[in-house]
Amino acid sequence: MKRDYKLFVKDILDAIDKIEQFIKDINYQEFIQDDKTSTAVVKKIEIIGEAIKNIPGDVKAKYSNIPWRDIVGMRNKISHGYFGIDYEIVWAVIKEKLPELKPMFHQILGGIKNRKREKKGEKRNE
Template sequence: MKREYKLFIQDIKECIEQIDEFLGNMTLEEFKADEKTSSAVVRKIEIIGEATKNVPKEIRQKYKELPWSDMARMRDKIIHSYFIVDYEVVWKTIKERLPEIKPRIDTILKELENQTNKKK
Protein backbone atom coordinates (compact mmCIF):
# COMPACT_ATOMS: atom_id res chain seq x y z
CA MET A 1 0.00 0.00 0.00
CA LYS A 2 1.36 3.38 -1.01
CA ARG A 3 1.90 5.88 1.77
CA GLU A 4 -0.30 8.99 1.69
CA TYR A 5 1.61 12.14 0.69
CA LYS A 6 0.32 14.06 3.73
CA LEU A 7 2.40 11.73 5.89
CA PHE A 8 5.55 12.76 4.03
CA ILE A 9 4.73 16.40 4.72
CA GLN A 10 4.20 15.47 8.38
CA ASP A 11 7.62 13.75 8.32
CA ILE A 12 9.19 17.01 7.15
CA LYS A 13 7.57 18.92 10.01
CA GLU A 14 8.64 16.34 12.59
CA CYS A 15 12.22 16.30 11.32
CA ILE A 16 12.46 20.08 11.57
CA GLU A 17 11.09 19.97 15.12
CA GLN A 18 13.51 17.19 16.08
CA ILE A 19 16.45 19.12 14.64
CA ASP A 20 15.44 22.12 16.79
CA GLU A 21 15.20 19.84 19.81
CA PHE A 22 18.57 18.18 19.14
CA LEU A 23 20.35 21.52 18.77
CA GLY A 24 18.92 23.43 21.70
CA ASN A 25 21.26 26.39 22.20
CA MET A 26 24.34 24.78 20.63
CA THR A 27 26.90 26.88 18.84
CA LEU A 28 28.38 25.85 15.51
CA GLU A 29 31.56 24.70 17.24
CA GLU A 30 29.61 22.59 19.75
CA PHE A 31 27.56 21.12 16.92
CA LYS A 32 30.65 20.16 14.93
CA ALA A 33 32.26 18.61 18.02
CA ASP A 34 29.16 16.59 19.01
CA GLU A 35 29.19 13.61 16.67
CA LYS A 36 25.90 12.17 17.95
CA THR A 37 23.98 15.40 17.41
CA SER A 38 25.58 16.25 14.09
CA SER A 39 24.93 12.72 12.77
CA ALA A 40 21.31 12.83 13.94
CA VAL A 41 20.76 16.22 12.31
CA VAL A 42 22.31 15.10 9.03
CA ARG A 43 20.05 12.04 9.06
CA LYS A 44 16.97 14.23 9.61
CA ILE A 45 18.01 16.44 6.69
CA GLU A 46 18.32 13.31 4.55
CA ILE A 47 14.79 12.31 5.58
CA ILE A 48 13.48 15.79 4.72
CA GLY A 49 15.02 15.42 1.27
CA GLU A 50 13.56 11.97 0.70
CA ALA A 51 10.14 12.93 2.07
CA THR A 52 10.06 15.94 -0.24
CA LYS A 53 10.70 13.71 -3.25
CA ASN A 54 7.55 11.77 -2.33
CA VAL A 55 5.24 14.80 -2.33
CA PRO A 56 3.28 14.74 -5.62
CA LYS A 57 4.10 17.30 -8.28
CA GLU A 58 0.61 18.82 -8.16
CA ILE A 59 1.00 19.53 -4.43
CA ARG A 60 4.45 21.05 -4.96
CA GLN A 61 2.98 23.25 -7.70
CA LYS A 62 0.03 24.26 -5.52
CA TYR A 63 2.38 25.37 -2.73
CA LYS A 64 5.07 27.05 -4.82
CA GLU A 65 6.17 29.25 -1.92
CA LEU A 66 8.19 26.32 -0.58
CA PRO A 67 11.62 25.62 -2.09
CA TRP A 68 10.71 22.01 -2.92
CA SER A 69 13.66 21.40 -5.26
CA ASP A 70 16.13 22.80 -2.74
CA MET A 71 14.59 20.65 -0.03
CA ALA A 72 14.84 17.55 -2.22
CA ARG A 73 18.52 18.30 -2.88
CA MET A 74 19.45 19.08 0.74
CA ARG A 75 21.28 15.81 1.19
CA ASP A 76 23.31 16.32 -1.97
CA LYS A 77 24.27 19.83 -0.90
CA ILE A 78 25.62 18.85 2.51
CA ILE A 79 27.25 15.52 1.72
CA HIS A 80 30.08 15.63 -0.76
CA SER A 81 32.12 12.87 -2.32
CA TYR A 82 32.93 9.93 -0.09
CA PHE A 83 30.33 11.02 2.44
CA ILE A 84 32.26 14.02 3.70
CA VAL A 85 29.76 16.31 5.43
CA ASP A 86 30.14 20.07 5.15
CA TYR A 87 28.97 21.12 8.62
CA GLU A 88 29.11 24.80 7.70
CA VAL A 89 26.47 24.16 5.02
CA VAL A 90 24.43 22.03 7.44
CA TRP A 91 24.52 24.81 10.04
CA LYS A 92 23.53 27.46 7.51
CA THR A 93 20.66 25.25 6.32
CA ILE A 94 19.29 24.61 9.81
CA LYS A 95 19.68 28.19 10.98
CA GLU A 96 18.52 30.03 7.84
CA ARG A 97 16.39 27.73 5.69
CA LEU A 98 14.51 25.53 8.15
CA PRO A 99 13.00 28.46 10.10
CA GLU A 100 11.57 29.72 6.78
CA ILE A 101 10.24 26.29 5.81
CA LYS A 102 8.57 25.21 9.05
CA PRO A 103 5.72 27.77 9.20
CA ARG A 104 4.92 27.07 5.56
CA ILE A 105 4.79 23.33 6.23
CA ASP A 106 2.51 24.01 9.22
CA THR A 107 0.19 26.04 6.97
CA ILE A 108 0.06 23.30 4.34
CA LEU A 109 -0.75 20.67 6.96
CA LYS A 110 -3.56 22.84 8.38
CA GLU A 111 -5.01 23.40 4.92
CA LEU A 112 -4.86 19.69 4.13
CA GLU A 113 -6.53 18.90 7.46
CA ASN A 114 -9.30 21.42 6.74
CA GLN A 115 -9.85 19.87 3.31
CA THR A 116 -10.08 16.42 4.89
CA ASN A 117 -12.58 17.66 7.50
CA LYS A 118 -14.76 19.28 4.81
CA LYS A 119 -14.98 15.98 2.95
CA LYS A 120 -16.31 14.18 6.04
Protein backbone atom coordinates in the same frame (compact mmCIF):
# COMPACT_ATOMS: atom_id res chain seq x y z
CA MET B 1 -0.71 0.38 -0.41
CA LYS B 2 0.80 3.77 -1.04
CA ARG B 3 1.47 5.95 1.99
CA ASP B 4 -0.60 9.16 2.19
CA TYR B 5 1.51 12.21 1.48
CA LYS B 6 0.27 13.95 4.65
CA LEU B 7 2.31 11.37 6.57
CA PHE B 8 5.39 12.52 4.69
CA VAL B 9 4.59 16.12 5.64
CA LYS B 10 4.34 14.96 9.26
CA ASP B 11 7.71 13.21 8.86
CA ILE B 12 9.20 16.50 7.69
CA LEU B 13 7.76 18.40 10.64
CA ASP B 14 8.92 15.71 13.06
CA ALA B 15 12.44 15.89 11.59
CA ILE B 16 12.47 19.69 11.93
CA ASP B 17 11.30 19.38 15.54
CA LYS B 18 14.06 16.87 16.29
CA ILE B 19 16.71 19.09 14.69
CA GLU B 20 15.50 21.99 16.82
CA GLN B 21 15.81 19.82 19.93
CA PHE B 22 19.26 18.57 18.93
CA ILE B 23 20.72 22.05 18.45
CA LYS B 24 18.93 23.80 21.28
CA ASP B 25 21.40 25.70 23.44
CA ILE B 26 24.49 24.90 21.37
CA ASN B 27 26.60 27.03 19.06
CA TYR B 28 28.31 26.13 15.80
CA GLN B 29 31.58 25.06 17.46
CA GLU B 30 29.74 22.72 19.81
CA PHE B 31 27.73 21.39 16.88
CA ILE B 32 30.75 20.43 14.80
CA GLN B 33 32.59 18.99 17.79
CA ASP B 34 29.66 16.79 18.81
CA ASP B 35 29.65 13.94 16.32
CA LYS B 36 26.39 12.47 17.64
CA THR B 37 24.51 15.75 17.20
CA SER B 38 25.94 16.61 13.78
CA THR B 39 25.31 13.06 12.52
CA ALA B 40 21.75 13.09 13.85
CA VAL B 41 21.04 16.46 12.24
CA VAL B 42 22.42 15.30 8.89
CA LYS B 43 20.26 12.16 9.09
CA LYS B 44 17.15 14.26 9.74
CA ILE B 45 17.98 16.47 6.74
CA GLU B 46 18.20 13.30 4.64
CA ILE B 47 14.78 12.24 5.95
CA ILE B 48 13.32 15.64 5.02
CA GLY B 49 14.70 15.37 1.48
CA GLU B 50 13.51 11.80 1.09
CA ALA B 51 10.02 12.67 2.35
CA ILE B 52 9.79 15.56 -0.11
CA LYS B 53 10.35 13.13 -2.98
CA ASN B 54 7.02 11.54 -2.03
CA ILE B 55 4.93 14.71 -2.05
CA PRO B 56 2.79 14.96 -5.20
CA GLY B 57 3.66 17.47 -7.90
CA ASP B 58 0.35 19.31 -7.60
CA VAL B 59 1.05 19.97 -3.91
CA LYS B 60 4.54 21.21 -4.75
CA ALA B 61 3.06 23.48 -7.42
CA LYS B 62 0.48 24.85 -4.98
CA TYR B 63 3.21 25.65 -2.45
CA SER B 64 5.77 26.96 -4.91
CA ASN B 65 7.28 29.23 -2.25
CA ILE B 66 8.98 26.16 -0.77
CA PRO B 67 12.38 25.51 -2.40
CA TRP B 68 11.59 21.83 -3.08
CA ARG B 69 14.51 21.21 -5.45
CA ASP B 70 17.02 22.91 -3.17
CA ILE B 71 15.97 20.75 -0.23
CA VAL B 72 16.18 17.53 -2.23
CA GLY B 73 19.49 18.74 -3.70
CA MET B 74 20.92 19.21 -0.23
CA ARG B 75 19.74 15.75 0.73
CA ASN B 76 21.42 14.31 -2.36
CA LYS B 77 24.70 16.09 -1.62
CA ILE B 78 24.67 14.80 1.94
CA SER B 79 23.68 11.26 0.97
CA HIS B 80 26.21 10.90 -1.81
CA GLY B 81 29.04 13.05 -0.51
CA TYR B 82 29.93 11.13 2.60
CA PHE B 83 33.30 12.77 3.10
CA GLY B 84 32.42 16.20 1.81
CA ILE B 85 29.68 17.53 4.08
CA ASP B 86 30.08 21.25 4.61
CA TYR B 87 28.88 21.72 8.17
CA GLU B 88 28.89 25.51 7.82
CA ILE B 89 26.20 25.15 5.17
CA VAL B 90 24.32 22.59 7.28
CA TRP B 91 24.43 24.97 10.26
CA ALA B 92 23.23 27.92 8.17
CA VAL B 93 20.35 25.85 6.79
CA ILE B 94 19.19 24.57 10.16
CA LYS B 95 19.47 27.96 11.84
CA GLU B 96 18.14 30.17 9.02
CA LYS B 97 16.10 28.12 6.55
CA LEU B 98 14.35 25.50 8.68
CA PRO B 99 12.63 28.11 10.88
CA GLU B 100 11.26 29.68 7.68
CA LEU B 101 10.14 26.34 6.25
CA LYS B 102 8.42 24.96 9.33
CA PRO B 103 5.29 27.16 9.12
CA MET B 104 5.05 26.41 5.40
CA PHE B 105 4.81 22.69 6.10
CA HIS B 106 2.27 23.37 8.85
CA GLN B 107 0.28 25.29 6.23
CA ILE B 108 0.31 22.25 3.93
CA LEU B 109 -0.87 20.04 6.77
CA GLY B 110 -3.59 22.56 7.64
CA GLY B 111 -4.70 22.62 4.01
CA ILE B 112 -5.01 18.84 3.99
CA LYS B 113 -7.15 18.88 7.14
CA ASN B 114 -9.38 21.65 5.74
CA ARG B 115 -9.94 19.76 2.47
CA LYS B 116 -10.95 16.64 4.40
CA ARG B 117 -13.42 18.65 6.49
CA GLU B 118 -14.88 20.19 3.32
CA LYS B 119 -15.28 16.75 1.73
CA LYS B 120 -17.02 15.41 4.85
CA GLY B 121 -19.36 18.42 4.76
CA GLU B 122 -20.17 17.75 1.10
CA LYS B 123 -21.05 14.13 1.86
CA ARG B 124 -23.37 15.18 4.69
CA ASN B 125 -25.16 17.66 2.41
CA GLU B 126 -25.84 15.05 -0.27
